[in-house]
Amino acid sequence: MSEGKLPENVPAQGKDLPIREQPPPPHPIHQAQKVTPYEVSGGVDENGVAIAINYNKLVEEFGTKRIDKTLLEKFERVTGHKAHRFLRRGIVFSHRELDMILDRHEKGEPFFLYTGRGPSSDSMHVGHTVPFEFTKWLQEVFNVPLVIMLTDDEKFLYSKKGLTQEAAMQYAMDNAKDIIAVGFDIKKTYIFSDLASMDAPFYQNVNLFSKAVTFNQIRGAFGMTDSDSIGKIHYAAIQGATSFATTFPYIFGDDKKRVAKIPSLIPCAIDQDPYFRVTRDISSRLKYVRPALIHSIFLPALQGPGSKMSASDETSAIFMKDTQNQIKNKVNKYAFSGGQVSAEEQRKLGGNTDVDVSFQYLTFFLEDDAELERIKVAYQKGEMLTGELKQICIRELQTYVKGFQERRAQVTDEIRDEYMRKRKLEFRNNPNPVNGTDKK
Ligand code: TRP
Numbered sequence: 514m515s516e517g518k519l520p521e522n523v524p525a526q527g528k529d530l531p532i533r534e535q536p537p538p539p540h541p542i543h544q545a546q547k548v549t550p551y552e553v554s555g556g557v558d559e560n561g562v563a564i565a566i567n568y569n570k571l572v573e574e575f576g577t578k579r580i581d582k583t584l585l586e587k588f589e590r591v592t593g594h595k596a597h598r599f600l601r602r603g604i605v606f607s608h609r610e611l612d613m614i615l616d617r618h619e620k621g622e623p624f625f626l627y628t629g630r631g632p633s634s635d636s637m638h639v640g641h642t643v644p645f646e647f648t649k650w651l652q653e654v655f656n657v658p659l660v661i662m663l664t665d666d667e668k669f670l671y672s673k674k675g676l677t678q679e680a681a682m683q684y685a686m687d688n689a690k691d692i693i694a695v696g697f698d699i700k701k702t703y704i705f706s707d708l709a710s711m712d713a714p715f716y717q718n719v720n721l722f723s724k725a726v727t728f729n730q731i732r733g734a735f736g737m738t739d740s741d742s743i744g745k746i747h748y749a750a751i752q753g754a755t756s757f758a759t760t761f762p763y764i765f766g767d768d769k770k771r772v773a774k775i776p777s778l779i780p781c782a783i784d785q786d787p788y789f790r791v792t793r794d795i796s797s798r799l800k801y802v803r804p805a806l807i808h809s810i811f812l813p814a815l816q817g818p819g820s821k822m823s824a825s826d827e828t829s830a831i832f833m834k835d836t837q838n839q840i841k842n843k844v845n846k847y848a849f850s851g852g853q854v855s856a857e858e859q860r861k862l863g864g865n866t867d868v869d870v871s872f873q874y875l876t877f878f879l880e881d882d883a884e885l886e887r888i889k890v891a892y893q894k895g896e897m898l899t900g901e902l903k904q905i906c907i908r909e910l911q912t913y914v915k916g917f918q919e920r921r922a923q924v925t926d927e928i929r930d931e932y933m934r935k936r937k938l939e940f941r942n943n944p945n946p947v948n949g950t951d952k953k
Pocket residue numbers: 550627628629630631662664667752779780781782785
């Protein structure tokens with residue numbers, strides 16, 4: 514990923530110019546966009562102002578494909594489901610070989626879903642639940658097994674605060690309950706901690722993977738340096754190996770030749786793509802089918818586009834443990850507004866929904882397309898004021914978080930232990946396949 518370069522039109526500091534004509538020094542914090550698994554920023558302009566993340570540029574840089582209208586139509590035709598609002602609104606916007614997965618679904622051929630989370634002490638925020646909400650919907654639509662990886666090993670390796678492995682494993686156990694509260698089907702979902710559950714088939718795939726990938730490849734994809742621990746360099750093998758069905762014989766069976774051909778579909782935020790780019794590059798050498806991917810954008814921080822919600826900054830995010838009152842206060846106090854400075858100005862000039870965070874959140878959480886359009890038009894025309902828009906946003910967020918909290922209160926240790934038990938999962942692919950060849 515490119516480092517922040519100065520814009521070309523900033524002249525070098527001219528020693529020969531008289532003092533008065535010295536150009537102003539470029540802003541010291543000008544930075545280009547940077548998106549890796551470990552850093553997400555849209556960059557900062559010459560005036561030090563945050564720039565919104567340019568997702569088109571990411572598609573180009575990463576070499577993924579945009580999810581376009583044709584693919585969405587195919588999705589709806591093959592699954593018989595209206596596309597999820599995240600798909601309709603470009604929140605899930607990019608993919609690798611989703612078309613191949615749709616073909617398999619059409620023919621009734623097996624595949625599975627794989628996603629994950631780096632466990633942490635902080636409560637999940639609404640930005641974390643976006644990929645999980647979408648994954649849950651995919652599981653319902655496709656009726657396939659889902660594996661959810663809790664990367665306590667990754668958290669330990671990347672911790673700068675002396676996190677112990679035991680503490681990271683405890684976070685995984687706690688976070689599992691939050692993930693379960695999203696609403697995954699217990700019969701079709703396996704959740705696991707890397708540190709607590711890696712077994713022989715998993716390790717064998719990690720080992721195969723690590724032989725096929727060079728330090729150079731990892732350095733290129735993640736921006737590692739010579740002084741990074743070998744654990745960080747090696748970790749990519751663990752996140753990558755989980756893409757292969759042979760890692761889970763208790764789910765897919767022991768017939769390695771058959772299971773090697775079952776691909777995963779990985780829903781994730783776009784910053785995780787580098788792991789799977791490397792995985793896809795080496796899959797065929799391992800005689801495994803490549804994983805497919807479907808990428809989402811980030812939920813912007815309350816402070817505005819150009820950053821994502823951060824668990825370590827209380828005021829940047831709406832947390833799943835926030836009270837109804839905290840949600841109201843945070844939105845009212847911190848949500849960046851695209852409105853004008855006064856009600857009169859707003860009535861005259863209208864607001865900017867592209868940068869307005871309350872409106873952005875509504876695109877994530879408000880299901881009704883017609884209602885969303887009505888709000889958009891009213892706000893842009895100045896018929897709706899910022900206060901009213903915030904009201905609607907607060908109501909939607911409160912409803913969403915309340916539903917989550919009610920489900921979370923029902924998740925006992927026993928339920929969690931069942932999700933985390935190695936076992937066969939119940940699933941059935943498309944019950945009405947077309948030209949099926951590889952039916953289970
Ligand atoms: N590295 C991810 C994180 O820090 C966790 C993760 C592991 C993941 N495997 C995944 C995320 C697959 C998405 C898809 O959050």
